[in-house]
Amino acid sequence: MRSAMPPVTKGMCPPSEDDSELRRGPWTLEEDTLLTHYIARHGEGRWNMLAKCAGLRRTGKSCRLRWLNYLKPDIKRGNLTPQEQLLILELHSKWGNRWSKIAQHLPGRTDNEIKNYWRTRVQKQARQLNIESNSKKFLEAVRCFWMPTLLQKVEQTSSSSSLKEMSSQNSAPSDQLLDCAIPSLSTFSPLPNKITDRSNHSFENSSSVTSQSLYPTDFINTSEQTEIPEHLTSPNVYGHATVYNNNQIVNASYNIDSSGYDMEGFSLASMSAVGSYEGSPSECQMGEGNWICNEMTDTLWNMDDIWQFRELGE
DNA sequence: AATGAATGCAACCGCCAAAGC
């Protein structure tokens, strides 16, 4: 856990300020410059000593945090990509609030950023639905709606041959992202149908990150079908999922506004169903119980409007 | 245009474990 930095010899630094004079709050440009220049010359580690030697009236902890979360050169800026969001959802399902562990799989992203993403974007949706964000219900909602949307965005991205580009926009070793995020998507496809890989990325070289245990094979399958029914190939159809309905496999197609890829993408205004469903929408089974159909009709996810099911073999 | 609510995010806090002394 300790840094491998050599110990800083006593007497190398100017006399330290009294702790009572320690600064708090937002960092100034001058402080950022001091910290950056000092680390460029001497490296990071021994943060308390570093703070004193750099002439910063900050705690070592504060310096470390500022460097790791903001100043470090390989920090990525800007919105999380669909791949990154998908990976966060996936890894959080696997590891829970292990933010730093999750961050290790998103080059250039910090645990703080991922934590903030989860708390602001993900938990917001849970609040709106009046369900616990760490509950099985919410996990099912994420699996059912959010992740397929992100998958579609990823596929759209990869189909336009921009996935590699996006991943290499930064100097960070973003191939790791590809290796993690994309192959794991194949675990959504428990059925024998083969995934069409429009990006020419080999899905068969599976990564160390898989989610089969988290996305039960009897639950949902989103993938590019080798044989997509003609009425599903409309340009307006973005998604196609295979869902178990009372132990029967049904196909569901949905149309998602491409303007966003958060949960708002499932709002009634941006999502319309295609195809047909021969049973009652209220019969749909989502994991344990019919909670979505029974309890969520007043939320932004109205199953009656979102899904229309079509039995397999139609 | 004003203002209150909601949101996003940087920064801090408390706790813990490992290493040093």
Next chain:
DNA sequence: CGCTTTGGCGGTTGCATTCAT
């Protein structure tokens, strides 16, 4: 072996910005 220091982590807070009315 126990105390101290250090670094790391997850949770929380405060504030600037954006949005809605």
